[in-house]
Amino acid sequence: MEDINILIEEDPILALEKLLTGVQSFSIETLLQELKTFMESLSDLDHLVSNQESKKKLISLFHGLNLHQGLLPSDVKEYVEKVQNFFKDNIIKHATSQEVIEKHNQLLDSKTDLMNKLLSAKSSQTHIDDKTSTAKAKIQELSLQIDELRKKLADLENQRDDLNSVLNQCDVQMKKLKAECSKWAQQSEELLSALALSEVNAKEIERARTLAKEGFTNLKSLFPTF
Numbered sequence: 001m002e003d004i005n006i007l008i009e010e011d012p013i014l015a016l017e018k019l020l021t022g023v024q025s026f027s028i029e030t031l032l033q034e035l036k037t038f039m040e041s042l043s044d045l046d047h048l049v050s051n052q053e054s055k056k057k058l059i060s061l062f063h064g065l066n067l068h069q070g071l072l073p074s075d076v077k078e079y080v081e082k083v084q085n086f087f088k089d090n091i092i093k094h095a096t097s098q099e100v101i102e103k104h105n106q107l108l109d110s111k112t113d114l115m116n117k118l119l120s121a122k123s124s125q126t127h128i129d130d131k132t133s134t135a136k137a138k139i140q141e142l143s144l145q146i147d148e149l150r151k152k153l154a155d156l157e158n159q160r161d162d163l164n165s166v167l168n169q170c171d172v173q174m175k176k177l178k179a180e181c182s183k184w185a186q187q188s189e190e191l192l193s194a195l196a197l198s199e200v201n202a203k204e205i206e207r208a209r210t211l212a213k214e215g216f217t218n219l220k221s222l223f224p225t226f
Contacts, residue, residue, distance in 0.1 A: 028071055031064045035083070058087060 038057060065072070065080050072080065 028065075028068050031061055031068065032076065032080075035061045035065070035080075039083075055091070 038054075038061065042054070062080075062084050069077060069080075
């Protein structure tokens with residue numbers, strides 16, 4: 001209560017706030033000792049800014065010291081203000097730093113992801129290049145085979161054209177032969193008819209000649225004696 005009485009005399013508004021808010025009274029020496037012990041217990045600032053309990057403890061100590069600000073010696077008051085400003089600045093900087101670090105880590109993750117995609121793309125490119133080379137080689141091989149087949153086809157077409165020419169010639173010759181055979185058949189028919197008639201006449205002539213020979217022989221035998 002002695003501290004409160006002194007505070008009422010020096011800063012009645014702060015004293016009223018302390019009484020109404022029910023803040024527990026601590027001696028200045030106790031608060032300063034706790035602040036010193038707290039600072040010595042910190043291994044580094046990262047622990048403070050990342051640990052909520054530690055930050056609550058520090059805020060509570062600063063709040064208690066601020067309530068007794070009017071009772072602090074000027075050098076202690078200046079030191080406490082420096083400590084408060086230091087921690088405030090570094091907590092803010094830490095938050096900003098955390099954002100920067102998180103952003104940096106995100107960028108590193110993005111870079112790693114892109115590198116993985118690049119490696120995957122290179123692997124795919126190698127696979128595609130291999131398939132392309134194989135396909136080109138096969139196309140070249142097939143092209144040579146096609147050229148060879150085209151030459152053979154051209155030769156076969158030439159042979160076919162030659163045979164078609166032979167067929168055409170044979171057709172012309174066959175038509176000519178048929179015409180001649182038709183003519184010969186007609187001539188044969190006329191010849192056979194004439195030959196049949198001639199054969200009859202020849203037989204008549206032969207019979208007449210035979211009769212003439214017989215008649216001549218008889219005439220010779222009947223020649224009178226003188």
